[in-house]
Amino acid sequence: MKRALLSTLSGVALLLGASAASAQQAPVKFGLCYDLSKAYTFVTPQIVQAAKDYAEILNAKGGLEGSPIEIVVQDHGNEPQRGIECYEKLKREGVMIFDTLSTPVSRAVLPRAMADGNIMLQSFVGRGDAIDGDVFKWVFPIGPTYWGQMANNIQYIKNQHKGNLKGVKIGFIYPDYAFGQEPIPILKTLAEKEGFELNLFPNPMPGRDQAAVWTQIRRINPDWMITWNLSAMHVVAAREMKRNGIPMDKLISVNWINEVDIANIGAAEAKGMKRGTNVVGGQDHALIKQIVAELYDKGKGNGDRKNLQDVYYNTGLAIFSVAFEGVRNGLKAGRPLTPAKIKTGLEKLHNFDANDLMAPVTVTEKDHGGGGKTRIDMWDGAKWVPQSDWISAYNDVVWEVIKKESAEFAKTNK
Structure with missing residues (x-):
């Protein structure tokens, strides 16, 4: 009887120890260098709010493979130099995956992220040729580019x-x-x-x-x-x-x-x-309903509830559904988490629809866009x-221009 009790207690201790170890995992920091004060303030608050809400939902379930998510936000005012300063500061704080949500800032930061081997997200913004994974190995414009x-x-x-x-x-x-x-x-x-x-x-x-x-x-x-x-x-x-x-x-x-x-x-x-x-609008989505029930109905939301009716909130959920899933895949390869593991994790996204918020994407080493599709809507x-299905047209033409532009980038950024 005593032996059985000891065995049971040992099992409980192991479970508690595993749980404690999980809780003690270092957080995964996502760096949001955003324009929070000038040109893009019509969109950045909703996207930050969506990122924080979804992170909170996932953290309540144990985070990403046991690692809590930390959303780190800093203003760059849509100024390229301030964007660079934000990147450098957050890099020193242990951030390995960044988003700028600005084409000018993204273009300024991109060479540094490439040289450092850090991950740069570019969903729905930034240079179109960055989907060429052969050249832009650390840049991920997942979803449709401009x-x-x-x-x-x-x-x-x-x-x-x-x-x-x-x-x-x-x-x-x-x-x-x-x-x-x-x-x-x-x-x-x-x-x-x-x-x-x-x-x-x-x-x-x-x-x-x-x-x-x-x-x-x-x-x-x-x-x-x-x-x-x-x-x-x-x-x-x-x-x-x-x-x-x-x-x-x-x-x-x-x-x-x-x-x-x-x-x-x-x-x-x-x-x-x-x-x-690029993304589906409205609130009739399982994830949004979950966020409403678990956060906003309990007074725990990370911003104004009315923003949940805005397509930009859905855009934020789509962007960070992709980012979080890529990091989750990276963590499955073991700890410590590295940019290389995040890169591989993002390249494992297959028919991923960002919680049913956009057309499915499949990312590979060569294609960092994932074949992102758009559709035409009418008010x-x-x-x-x-007014149309999700489509991805003129892929041969687009890729011809991509290869031409990315080759020019590669020549001047050796």
Whole structure:
């Protein structure tokens, strides 16, 4: 009897010891060097909130393979130098995986992360050629890039013209800096391939005075307009379109337009507008319902509850579903966790749909984008309605441009 009791106590002690050891694992730190004060404040609070909420849900279940998640957030004000300073500071604090949520900052930080062998996330932002895993070994733009999204927009327009784009006029209005300029190589390549007439309309930052540009657009009278606007720029563009008699149903927006923008434009005024969509919107998702039940209904959420109705919150959940799953895969290879193990873990993502928030991605050593797909949604006056399936178009063209651009990067960054 005593021997059985001792055996039982020993078993309990082992279990308690394992539990204690798990609880004592060093946290995995995720570095969010974000613009929290200037250009991107329309989106960063929701994404930070989503990251913290999901981390809290996972930590309550033991974290990632027993390691707690720590979300470390610092402002860079969309300034490349401050982004570099944030990266260097968090690197000293033990962060191995970073996100900047800014194309200019991402371009500035990327060479350092590459040289250090640290992981840089770039979901939905940054340079399109970074999906080339042969060159950008430590960079992961998982999901659709701006290049992929633009190619899919052109495919949608082509479908509306029964497969023939010859002579079709397509205009592109964009803020004249890195984010806005990013899709131009793909647009130019596709214009040459498909024979459509491409008109580029750069607009100076901060993009609040678009009158002259839309007057030019009216004179050209394009069949379609693609906009790469952000936040209040959408409202200005909608007002100028109306003033110039350009129908809203000619417009396809970049993914960065949310419910707040629609409200500011006016739900009725925005009717017919389309957007390239990276993630599913709305709250009818198992993960969001779980977050509401386990956090917000108990007063434990990491921000304003109304943000859960915003597509940018869903975007944050998608980005960090990918990041957390990649690190989980890396930890399965054993401790200590290293950037190399995180890299391998991200490259093991197969048909991963980020908790059903985006089209499934499969990441490999060579393809760090995962074949990310987008779809076209239309605002019907009350809600966004899908107008296409999830698609990934012109992959041969996109990869040809990727290889050309990444080869140039490799030449100058040996």
